[in-house]
Amino acid sequence: MAHKAATLDDCAPGTVLARAKAILLDSDGTLVDSTRSVEASWDKLLGDEGAGRFEKHYHGQPGRRVLRLAIPDISEERLEELFNRVEGYEIASASDVEAFDGTARFLSELEKAKAALSRECWAIATSCTRPLFEARYRPLSLPFPSVLVTADQVTHGKPDPEPYLLAAERLGVEAKDCLVVEDAPGGLESARAAGAFVVSVLNSAGEGTVGPLADLVIPSLADVSIEAREGELVLLAR
Known part of the structure; x- marks a missing residue:
């Protein structure tokens, strides 16, 4: 039988959804909406290289991996050149990035916890x-x-579990005792491989895509809250 994630259907406000020692968060597509910047930057680069357009399944994966997927025969020297160029495009368009509804409140709750x-x-x-x-x-x-674990701090980026395993290690907990919030298949695969409890937000992909990779699917962080109880974090429906 195919894996089916739980949802917020029929969950009253205050319902406990999950408990964990720590929470590990993706950023792009989960906390902040960088889709316009990402897709415009990559479409420009790949278009200039005659390599098509940015595809949805590239979201959530490190830039160098995206380049290898988009241009399979790329040399290492050329890869670094194009990576630096596209990152420049993305940094230049960072003003297009906004926080998703619920992000600021949720992070403030984590600071209180x-x-x-x-x-x-x-x-x-x-x-x-x-x-x-x-x-x-x-x-x-x-x-x-x-x-903070960034792509330049790991050997293998998402969908490999290394980013989440390293984040858990730096917090002094095991990944199996963590809750991960993600939005894209590559990140969800990373979190599952790390052994965490996986929550997917529906900011960039539909439930049919992320459901098989998650333990819980929520519309967005605006629909949940987090608090400390008895030495651990508790995720609640709002």
């Missing part, structure tokens, strides 16, 4: 490099993570 627990309890693991993440995230004045 961190204070209540007296320990670090959340992290961001993104397929961006550090410079690109900061260009998109800092202008939004969102709580900045004390633990």
Whole structure:
């Protein structure tokens, strides 16, 4: 029987959806809406290279992996040249990025939970490099993570589990005791492979696409809240 994720259907406000020692968050497509910037930047690059357009399944994967998928015979030297060019496009268009509804409140709740627990309890693991993440995230004045894993800090990016395993390790917990919030198949595969409880938001893909890869599907972070209870984090329906 195919895996079927739980949903918020028939969940009253305050219903406990999951418990975890820590929460690991994707950024693009989960916390912030960078779709316009990403797709325009990549369409420009790939169009100039005669390599088609940015495809939906590229979302959530590191730029170098996207280049290898889009241009299979690319040399390493050419890959680095094109990667630097497209990242430049994305940084230049970072002003097009906005926080999703619910992001600021949810992150503020995590900061309150961190204070209540007296320990670090959340992290961001993104397929961006550090410079690109900061260009998109800092202008939004969102709580900045004390633990941040970017694509330039790992050997194998999403859909490999390494980003989430490293984020959990830096928080001092095991990935199996974490809850991951993601939006794209590549990130969801990464989280599942790490052994975490996987929550998918529907910001960039439909339930039919993400449902088989998630334990719980929610419309967005605006539909849930997080708080500290008895030494752990509790995810609640709103």
